[in-house]
Structures are given as structure tokens and as C-alpha cells.
Amino acid sequence: MRYDFEPIGKLIPYAQVGAGILYTDLYKDYSQDLVGNEIEFNPQASLGFRYAIHTKLSLDVEGIFHHVSNAGLEDRNTGVNGVGCLLGVTYYWE
């Protein structure tokens, strides 16, 4: 879920939170106890902005924090916390 702040010229900042599930094969590595299941939950939050380069196209930059764990489905569930930077484009279909 994303909230768009007021645009600053062609720049539109936003904040978003979300949650989902992901598949990983890291659980097969028994030398680690971070991820113990093939299906993990993935809550995340991010801050970013979009820069309009066309009425239907924007360039996006986003900083993201996300957590990966399996809610106790498996004993190995230390979890992963990661921060990252994403670059992207958005097309608006109207």
C-alpha cells in the first residue's frame, strides 16, 4: 500500500508498506538457520520517489527495508533483515 505525497515539480515522493510470500531454496542449506522453509513471509516498507519523464512514464528510485521469516512454520526461523536500493520504471496505462 503506497501513499503518494504532494508532487514537487516532476518529482513525486512516496512511502509504502506491504507484505507477501516468497519462495526460496535457501532452506536446503543446512549450514544456516536464517531460512528454514521454502515459503517465507515477506513484510516490507520503503521510501522512494518517481520522476516524470513523460505523461505516462516515470523513473523510480526506492529504498526498501524488508524482513523474511516463516512465522514459526519451521524450527529454523531466525529470519533475514535487509536494506536495499531499487531502480525502476513505471508505465501508466490509464
Added chain:
Amino acid sequence: MFKVKKYDGFTLIMMGSSIEGRVPYHVALYHVDGVLIDTGSYLGRWDLLDYAAGRDILMAVNTHHHLDHIGANKLLLDRLDRVGWGRTNLTWSDPQPIVDIPSKPLRECAGISLFLELPKACEADKMKRISVKLIAVLAILFLPSLCFGADVGVTSTQVMAGYVISPVVFGTSSRPDLNYVMTNVRVEWMRYQELSDAGRGNLFQNHHRTQRLSRRRHLAFAL
């Protein structure tokens, strides 16, 4: 050899072939409350058909598939149906366990098994707790959309890629060597409130109109 003995509540049928006047082996069939248990050997099929004539046989059940237990299956099916003895309904089915083995309460797992297949983790209490958590998360995510009362919508597709690091500063769970590439493809539905006066427009037109009109709220939901 075809012998019938009546007992209290059931009938025993002994079927066997004689060799030089002796019957070295016979198979036992039972007729209980309209149910015929086994149909005997192939050689004794006509005797069994005669026995079945006029009797109330609703179903035949085979204890197993050896030849001396299923010999008259086809004949009974064909003849009883053809001569129209009405309620005859001979069936052949897979053997069922006599002992009722209690199964895991899969119903309790329905909340998560809709999108996960985790038989080894299918423990009712655990799944129930997770289901409640999932419902709570979904409610938190989507209830605002019901309350928002949006007027104008925009759909967009976002493709993103980046690098994620897992620094130690976030606690013991992180490892410095656990860095990875993340890619996202998002389909997004944006809803703008109180923009009906401004009319439909794309994202930036709407933003500019919004900016001219007054402060407005914008929310977007992405998959």
C-alpha cells in the same frame, strides 16, 4: 460342492470342487443382511446364481481379489441385472480399512493451504494461528481501500531491480555475507479522492490538478 448353512443373523455358503469324491479345499462365502461377502470360485458360479435367485442380495463385497473369491462377480452382475431382480446392485470397490484411522484436521489448515502446500507443517493449532495472522494482515492492508472512497483510478506497471544487503546492525538475524539482487514487477491500482471535479487524467495530470485544487489524499495498492 455347494453347501448352505443358516446361522443366527447370517448364512454361510461353502463352495468347493470335488476330486475323486473328496473336497480338499473350499471357500466360505457369507450372506448377511442382503450383502454377499465374496462370490466364490469360477467353477461354482452357476450354483451361486441359483442361490441368489429370489434372495435379497443388494450388494456383493470382495474381501480380496484372489480368484476363489471373485469368480462369480461378472455372472452375478450380468444375470441379476438382465433378469431384472430389481434392487440388485453388485459393486466392486477398493478395500477399505476396518479400523477408522483418525486423519489430521485438514479443515483447520484451509486458511493457509489455499496457497501453500506444507503437509509436514500441517498441525492444526499452528495453522490456525497463522491463518488468523494472515487474515489480520490482509484486513489491515485492504480495509483502508474500502474506507477511502476513491473517485478516480489509475493503473500502472512498475518494474524495479536493485541490490539488498543484510547488515549486522539489524541484529543477530543478519549476516554480512547475505547480499542479494531483488527484482520487482508491480501492478498498481491508484485511487484518488475528490478528483471528480478535475476529471480523469493520468498520474501526473492528476497530481498537477490536485496540487492546484488543494491538498488531496492519494493511496495506491500494488501487487
